[in-house]
Amino acid sequence: MRVKDARTEVIPPIRCTQDERAAIKTAADQAGLSVGAFVRALALGKPGPRAVRRPPVERKELARLLGHLGKIGSNVNQLAHGFNRTGILPGFPELLAIRDDIRQMRTALMRALGRGD
Structure with a gap:
């Protein structure tokens, strides 16, 4: 289903170590969010309107x-x-x-x- 405000823009990859990537993934899992929604929440203050919170x-x-x-x-x-x-x-x-x-x-x-x- 198409949405009016589809996410079409991509931020270039962020360089990090494997440990940093694992830590980000763990923090996102604990928050019940995907990594993308977690990063949006940190950067913008909210994960987005359609971010699905998943239980850890x-x-x-x-x-x-x-x-x-x-x-x-x-x-x-x-x-x-x-x-x-x-x-x-x-x-x-x-x-x-x-x-x-x-x-x-x-x-x-x-x-x-x-x-x-």
Whole structure:
């Protein structure tokens, strides 16, 4: 899709060392921006209207793990529901321990994602 203010101008390459390039890429990743959007943000004060903020890789992985914990929690909840209906479920104390472990993992992941409890 064409846009009215397409970026058609190119700034000549900037010379830097491999370490500097890696540091810039790391900083851009931590900001959740492409290198181009990151450089624009530094030079102009904003990354541009269409700059897509990408979560850093670590945050993506933490969010993925949080999703898996939710699935595990759902399965445990289904087992608990079955127990509440029938009153029969071998290993119920172990399920309570698993629930507590899952709760602790979820809390730690939420803190790491900056979402609090």
